[in-house]
Amino acid sequence: MNLLLDTCTFLWMIWDEPRIPPGVRDRLTDPRNGTFLSTISLWEAMAKHAAGRLEIRARGSAFRHLVEQREAHEVASLPLNEQAIAHLEHLPALHRDPFDRLLICQAIEHGLAIVTPDEHIRRYPVKTLWD
Numbered sequence: 001m002n003l004l005l006d007t008c009t010f011l012w013m014i015w016d017e018p019r020i021p022p023g024v025r026d027r028l029t030d031p032r033n034g035t036f037l038s039t040i041s042l043w044e045a046m047a048k049h050a051a052g053r054l055e056i057r058a059r060g061s062a063f064r065h066l067v068e069q070r071e072a073h074e075v076a077s078l079p080l081n082e083q084a085i086a087h088l089e090h091l092p093a094l095h096r097d098p099f100d101r102l103l104i105c106q107a108i109e110h111g112l113a114i115v116t117p118d119e120h121i122r123r124y125p126v127k128t129l130w131d
Helices: 007-014 022-029 039-050 062-072 082-090 098-110
Strands: 002-005 034-038 076-078 113-115
Touching (some): 002 007, 002 022, 002 098, 007 039, 007 062, 034 039, 034 098, 039 098, 082 098
Parallel strands (some): 002 034, 002 113, 034 076
């Protein structure tokens, strides 16, 4: 199964937070699963960090730290492409978070399951994983 990490899931993973259920953690570390982090999640984390709403535990550049952690955890980068954006036209208006909506579009476009505790995302017509 190929997995797309929600921003909070990625942060909890790199900070070794216990909020990730053990079964989900097992899937994240299973080498048979491809694990991806969207560039949208990097953008979201950096925007929240710049606004003072997210502490990124880094000694130097927050951005560099996130990229290094992505690489250290063997998570592939997933850039946003036009084909994924096209899915915005068909998404129901369940909530307005633009970062989440773009992640949903990427998951649909690339056949990925989003690893997220976010119940708003789980209401969309997209594969999710949390329990």
